[in-house]
Amino acid sequence: xxxxxxxxxxxxxxxQPAFCTPSSVLKPRTRTNSLLISxxxxxxxxxxxxxxxxxxxxxxxxxxxxxxxxxGMKKNKELFFFFTIINSTLFRSQLGSGxxxxxxxxxxxxxxxxxxxxxxxxxxxxxGLTTLDITDDLGDTAFANGQIDxxxxxxxxxxxxxxxxxxxxxxxxxxxxxSDTVDNVNxxxxxxxxxxxxxxxxxxxLQGEARPADQQxxxxxxxxxxxxxxxxxxxxxxxxxxxxxxxxxxLLGETGDTVTRPAWAxxxxxxxxxxxxxxxxxxxxxxxxxxxxxxxxxxxxxxxLLGARMMGRWKSGAPVDLTPTVDDxxxxxxxxxxxxxxxxxxxxxxxxxxxxxxxxxxxxxxNPRAGLTPENTANHIIRAGIPYGxxxxxxxxxxxxxxxxxxxxxGLAFVAYQSDINAGFxxxxxxxxNNAGYVFEIDxxxxxDGLGQADVPRSPSGxxxxxxxxxxxxxxxxxxxxxxxxxxxxxxxxxQNTLAx
Ligand code: HEM
Numbered sequence: 250x251x252x253x254x255x256x257x258x259x260x261x262x263x264x265q266p267a268f269c270t271p272s273s274v275l276k277p278r279t280r281t282n283s284l285l286i287s288x289x290x291x292x293x294x295x296x297x298x299x300x301x302x303x304x305x306x307x308x309x310x311x312x313x314x315x316x317x318x319x320x321g322m323k324k325n326k327e328l329f330f331f332f333t334i335i336n337s338t339l340f341r342s343q344l345g346s347g348x349x350x351x352x353x354x355x356x357x358x359x360x361x362x363x364x365x366x367x368x369x370x371x372x373x374x375x376x377g378l379t380t381l382d383i384t385d386d387l388g389d390t391a392f393a394n395g396q397i398d399x400x401x402x403x404x405x406x407x408x409x410x411x412x413x414x415x416x417x418x419x420x421x422x423x424x425x426x427x428s429d430t431v432d433n434v435n436x437x438x439x440x441x442x443x444x445x446x447x448x449x450x451x452x453x454x455l456q457g458e459a460r461p462a463d464q465q466x467x468x469x470x471x472x473x474x475x476x477x478x479x480x481x482x483x484x485x486x487x488x489x490x491x492x493x494x495x496x497x498x499x500l501l502g503e504t505g506d507t508v509t510r511p512a513w514a515x516x517x518x519x520x521x522x523x524x525x526x527x528x529x530x531x532x533x534x535x536x537x538x539x540x541x542x543x544x545x546x547x548x549x550x551x552x553x554l555l556g557a558r559m560m561g562r563w564k565s566g567a568p569v570d571l572t573p574t575v576d577d578x579x580x581x582x583x584x585x586x587x588x589x590x591x592x593x594x595x596x597x598x599x600x601x602x603x604x605x606x607x608x609x610x611x612x613x614x615x616n617p618r619a620g621l622t623p624e625n626t627a628n629h630i631i632r633a634g635i636p637y638g639x640x641x642x643x644x645x646x647x648x649x650x651x652x653x654x655x656x657x658x659x660g661l662a663f664v665a666y667q668s669d670i671n672a673g674f675x676x677x678x679x680x681x682x683n684n685a686g687y688v689f690e691i692d693x694x695x696x697x698d699g700l701g702q703a704d705v706p707r708s709p710s711g712x713x714x715x716x717x718x719x720x721x722x723x724x725x726x727x728x729x730x731x732x733x734x735x736x737x738x739x740x741x742x743x744x745q746n747t748l749a750x
Pocket of ligand 1: 478
């Protein structure tokens with residue numbers, strides 16, 4: 250066999266044990282365009298060959314790991330279909346032969362010609378696993394207790410804002426269906442529902458969608474998102490400035506995961522889902538009302554500058570640490586440079602100087618980089634979310650107020666993968682974003698008072714580079730948590746050998 254001319258997937262299939270050859274790998278492929286988006290600012294995914302070689306060195310099996318975990322924020326359309334299992338025996342009996350062939354492993358997403366029409370991933374809440382009679386302790390208390398247990402004291406959410414499905418007990422699992430069209434997603438959902446033959450019912454669903462035209466890749470406030478996910482050993486080659494993190498921080502049982510788990514849980518990951526509503530007109534009004542006063546900038550540019558300092562990046566994605574007063578779209582679109590910073594500069598006091606980037610900036614709060622010595626390698630997540638909801642309407646723009654019409658709600662369907670929720674998402678939210686005592690201020694984008702009350706005024710310093718002591722008070726939350734749940738995204742072999750009967 251002349252390996253050099255054999256596509257990676259054929260080699261992978263030939264080399265994998267039986268559980269790693271789901272028929273989805275073998276089914277007819279009709280794709281000529283990617284189901285993923287690829288804005289220039291975002292790190293490119295490794296090619297199938299690069300990933301095969303890196304994963305072989307690290308002992309990662311990319312045909313066994315569900316595809317959403319490592320690929321980041323690149324989905325075009327994605328449906329989160331939350332379900333209740335009403336007949337667990339029937340459900341389990343359909344999982345192996347019916348659903349498993351549809352589940353998309355990482356290896357399949359890396360080249361267009363191996364991508365399915367719709368990528369399918371599946372994850373379970375603790376309640377869902379219990380319903381399936383899976384009683385093993387996966388070693389994560391946050392997962393075991395469910396997100397509702399974290400709601401006020403840890404995450405700082407006001408419970409009354411939660412979607413009733415997240416506050417209730419009906420969510421047993423979630424299908425994540427990603428494609429380039431909503432029609433494809435809906436067709437795959439119908440196929441799954443037919444296969445599951447009435448064993449599940451819909452508990453709730455949320456349709457995510459990349460924003461249109463030149464806003465593709467940008468979240469609803471307008472900022473390019475998904476640039477600074479960590480590089481994972483065994484998967485991606487690090488770009489300049491990108492932190493390299495052990496796979497075990499995201500995948501159970503891999504190097505860096507120190508918790509004892511049931512053997513079948515290996516190569517699964519905990520998925521923290523959050524429906525985060527964004528009050529875009531209110532955010533825009535705040536920026537205009539509190540625009541900075543750099544004499545070299547126009548009023549609009551001064552409003553943009555304030556937003557960039559709250560986020561830590563300009564809307565283009567250029568980091569304010571590298572370009573503090575003017576946006577630099579060329580830098581933003583260059584993955585070799587757009588993540589290559591750590592907040593330190595020659596002759597610069599990292600502990601007091603906020604001229605480049607405020608301590609409170611969302612980017613800095615959620616990853617302080619050189620602000621911690623040694624640089625933190627314990628508290629990382631892979632963000633894999635997608636915007637949801639329509640663009641701001643003219644009426645909302647005119648009134649500067651978000652509509653109360655539920656069909657006009659917009660925000661971020663936030664997804665974070667980690668092997669330890671209390672060290673990952675929950676840590677970042679509680680101990681960094683919500684913690685005014687940690688690098689001085691509450692995150693102006695996602696921070697709350699940490700006690701479960703909405704719209705508690707926050708007073709970050711450092712937003713105005715001309716006078717870092719100036720307090721610009723934020724009276725209301727621009728991001729409102731509508732709730733969420735913690736899930737376990739099992740490996741393909743776990744679905745076949747443990748969850749299916
Ligand atoms: C609606 C809510 C949110 C919005 C609009 C938002 C927006 C953004 C944007 C625009 C970036 C910069 C792009 C990038 O570097 O990838 C970013 C980075 C980041 N965000 Fe968020 N985010 C939200 C929620 C969250 C939450 C809930 C967390 C975790 C608790 C989080 C953690 C992070 C992390 C870790 C980074 C990268 C920091 C770095 O490595 O430098 N974000 N976010």
